[in-house]
Amino acid sequence: MILSEQVPERVQFTHIGGQAVLEGVMMRGKHNWAVAVRKPDGDVHLEEHELKTTASKRPWLGKPVVRGVVGLFETLVLAMKAFSISASVSGETEEEQLSSKEIAFTMILGVALALLLFIVLPAVLTNWVVGQATERPFTWNIVDGLLRVAAFFAYIWAVSRIKDIQRVFAYHGAEHKTIHAYEHGLPLEAQVIQRYETMHVRCGTSFLLMVMVIAILVFSLVPVKALAAAWGVEGRYGILAIAIASRIVLLPLIAGLAYEVIKWAGKAPDNKLVRIVLWPGLMLQKMTTREPSDDMVEIAVAAMRAVVAREQAEGAPDTPASGGAGFASTESHGE
Numbered sequence: 001m002i003l004s005e006q007v008p009e010r011v012q013f014t015h016i017g018g019q020a021v022l023e024g025v026m027m028r029g030k031h032n033w034a035v036a037v038r039k040p041d042g043d044v045h046l047e048e049h050e051l052k053t054t055a056s057k058r059p060w061l062g063k064p065v066v067r068g069v070v071g072l073f074e075t076l077v078l079a080m081k082a083f084s085i086s087a088s089v090s091g092e093t094e095e096e097q098l099s100s101k102e103i104a105f106t107m108i109l110g111v112a113l114a115l116l117l118f119i120v121l122p123a124v125l126t127n128w129v130v131g132q133a134t135e136r137p138f139t140w141n142i143v144d145g146l147l148r149v150a151a152f153f154a155y156i157w158a159v160s161r162i163k164d165i166q167r168v169f170a171y172h173g174a175e176h177k178t179i180h181a182y183e184h185g186l187p188l189e190a191q192v193i194q195r196y197e198t199m200h201v202r203c204g205t206s207f208l209l210m211v212m213v214i215a216i217l218v219f220s221l222v223p224v225k226a227l228a229a230a231w232g233v234e235g236r237y238g239i240l241a242i243a244i245a246s247r248i249v250l251l252p253l254i255a256g257l258a259y260e261v262i263k264w265a266g267k268a269p270d271n272k273l274v275r276i277v278l279w280p281g282l283m284l285q286k287m288t289t290r291e292p293s294d295d296m297v298e299i300a301v302a303a304m305r306a307v308v309a310r311e312q313a314e315g316a317p318d319t320p321a322s323g324g325a326g327f328a329s330t331e332s333h334g335e
Contacts, residue, residue, distance in 0.1 A: 068259025145216030206281025
């Protein structure tokens with residue numbers, strides 16, 4: 001993990017996570033979230049907001065698997081809010097921040113396109129290549145799953161070719177590096193942070209790939225033939241519709257299971273089994289992260305400062321002691 005010099009062997013892994021946005025980084029803790037963005041004049045815009053989770057009001061929503069579904073929805077909403085702030089501050093647009101309705105519409109549109117690309121299209125192609133899902137179900141599910149993974153890789157590759165997205169991926173790398181240094185309890189200074197790699201076991205990229213893998217296993221258990229017989233559905237397209245519908249219905253379960261795998265990995269990232277299970281996701285992160293510049297690291301640190309300060313104020317039990325004390329080198333001009 002470390003490129004040079006020795007660091008403390010004891011690592012205290014944290015629940016703090018984040019994501020890259022336009023010319024910035026968003027960090028999220030248990031009590032708040034903060035987004036730091038590089039303004040066109042070079043200053044750093046920093047915003048901090050309270051974090052209100054659904055599980056805090058309804059404890060049953062915090063149970064295993066269920067919490068993954070709820071967390072995914074909340075993460076999507078938070079991501080849109082952070083991107084809206086970054087777009088308005090970084091000079092990408094002169095429009096005001098997205099309204100709640102615009103955020104909801106964008107989320108719905110994004111989910112619809114994802115379903116079309118990663119669920120409907122692979123199923124249609126599989127139906128054309130293999131035949132009906134009831135004829136050779138094992139082969140059908142394997143081909144369908146491989147096409148889904150191929151579509152995912154193709155999408156990541158295509159997006160990574162866009163110049164503006166490459167800068168977002170560099171901020172993604174800055175976010176990961178900053179979290180690595182914080183977990184090791186080291187001062188959050190650019191020269192220290194830059195020694196770390198850009199991959200992290202709790203990355204959303206690994207989560208999405210895990211969704212793809214678990215989907216193959218779960219979808220293979222769906223009795224499409226029995227469902228078609230029970231509902232009196234016949235014909236190529238009717239059976240295809242059942243296969244597609246069952247996949248959409250089971251997506252929340254798959255997301256919940258994938259969340260539990262990533263959560264388990266985050267608690268024991270150096271475990272050999274964890275490294276094996278998440279190795280494909282870590283390799284994929286080489287496409288979704290780039291080596292950041294020092295000024296990009298400064299942005300990630302600014303967002304981390306705001307979150308860690310709140311964590312320490314609330315007495316969070318897994319806040320590395322020296323990590324918080326190391327906020328020394330990079331200055332931000334919060335607003």
